[in-house]
Amino acid sequence: MRNEESSARAPARTVLQLEVSDHPGVMSHVVGLFARRGFNLDGILVLPRDTSAASRIWLLVRDEPRLPHLLKELARLEDVATVVRRDAEVALFTRIAETVA
């Protein structure tokens, strides 16, 4: 590390927002994709949608060069309807962290 500033700066992070179907295996499919590639998930939030058949997942991840490829692999999963990157939602996890701290 070259100077104080860069060592203090947290790694750039972003949030992936997924619309998924709601059944017992879905979380496994999603997090397994990250686990198998040695890609850490820094935060996970899952909430059911109003309709019973769908859920929404937010994943707090580091913004690494291989992230765009992972997005495509996520989109390829049968249970994942959509994946979008939401940089601004990082604040959501900060607020949750403050709440539960």
Place this chain on the structure above:
Amino acid sequence: MSFRSPATEAAAAATAPQPVFHGSGAELVVRLLERQGVATVAGIPGGAILPIYDALARRGSIRHVLSRHEQGAGFIAQGMARVTGQPAVCLASSGPGVTNLLTAIADARLDSIPLVAITGQVPRALIGSDAFQEVDAYGLTMPITKHNFLVTAVAELATVLPRAFAIAASGRPGPVLIDIPKDVQNETLTLAAWPEPGRAAAPPPVEASLINAAARLLEEAARPMLYLGGGIVHADASRLAAAIAERCDLPAVTSLMALGTLPAAHPLWLGMLGMHGTRCANLALEECDLLLAAGCRFDDRATGKVAAFCPGAKVIHIDIDAAELGKIRQPEVAIGGDVAMVLRQLLAAVRPVARPAWRARIAALRALHPAHFPGADDPHTPHGLIKAIAAAAGPEAIVTTDVGQHQMWAAQAYPTLAPRRWLTSGGFGTMGFGLPAAIGAAFAAPDRTIVCISGDGSILMNIQELATAAEERLNLKVIVLDNGALGLVRQQQTLFYGGRIYASRGNAAIDFGAIARGFGIAAIDLADSVDPGAALATAIATPGPFLIRVPIDGATDVLPMVPPGAANRDMIGE
């Protein structure tokens, strides 16, 4: 609950639609398979899948091929799927039945083969209790399937089964697993209407701007080339591939999976690229300034060291799987779509260009580096043997291989390969693929001669399927290239591990002919014949299964070869 008079009940029954099905989950599975058009399945029964077997027995509508190991069943199904292009089905029981199937499923995933694996599971109440023959099939197959299902209620079967077939066949094909607890198989249900059979979804439309961008790049390029992969086979696009090569004057190379998509005699074909490809193919790629990559995935055996692959080229990459675009090499134009549809549109959009200088350069490379097959006229040499097999089997034969030197010799020298008639385990490289895949091919194409080109190591990995071949009297010929070695391993040890030959020899004493005869299969040993070419021809012309053992010099290497991790330009050998 309210009481209704018998009269009102009768009236309700008269107006209610007649159910199309009333029976057990197991029967429903069989009926839905029939509706998918499945005529043949392969598998091995066991406790947790017996209700489905009983339903198969009672319906009598689907032919069941008894394999002798679940991996064999998986590869028999793959053989059918690779020949027909349609999803094929294998069955296994819970626990060891499922784990035995895993290799064939993973292999289907890597080569994008549509497979539907149906497995029995312990009853729902016992799941998670370490019940007899319980294993987490769903968890185990998550990373190796395109999708998988654990059926938790009998009513789900009516949607899950058609969906499994649709997923297996749609877009980039692949394997799907359906795990069905035994009590779900036994549960009764009534269906008011049949679900539509699951079919491949129509491919997404392609943006015209991308087609135009690709067309302009093709017109402007000075030294363009075409790189074809297995997607050309899946999309039945080999004619279109030839047409685009001819229209744009593109010298073409093929991956292992795409061999035969261009006929060997095609003037623009330079051969296979990569580790055991032709020198001419690899060297031409070095010089190209544009690569049209169609239905391929830049596999490391094809590209060699990626940083040195087509170093000066722009890339147009066409693939149905968007996750392949930019995975290994960032293309200038990325077209996510059905390769046949894209090539058809590209053909209409691109103007032909003549490039005399590039043509001359390719001709010079060809002259400098002709495909060099020592002794190709002599059936005692590997390449000569492959040519003799082809001559005896005829141009319409289906060829399967195992994995090793024999596979590469077949890839290099078999002169009449064609789409859906060249079945080889490319992505996964599974020894043991060849014999069961040949059995599946024989069911899918009963009128063709099937040759399985195997090695003394690989054939042992699913040799039990000789029982299946004998029982069904299939017209398949197993040719064992016996170098008394795990030859491809021995070769790497010779070249890259200081000649320390270790754990790669040891089949010297095996009498393959005696083994075949033990299964009731005729066999010959070409070591015993004065005219091996004629003996081979006689054996191949004899209807029914036949094993032909051929001695191969154990010191022969597959050449040329790109050392693992090296650039394709750095080939060893002619």
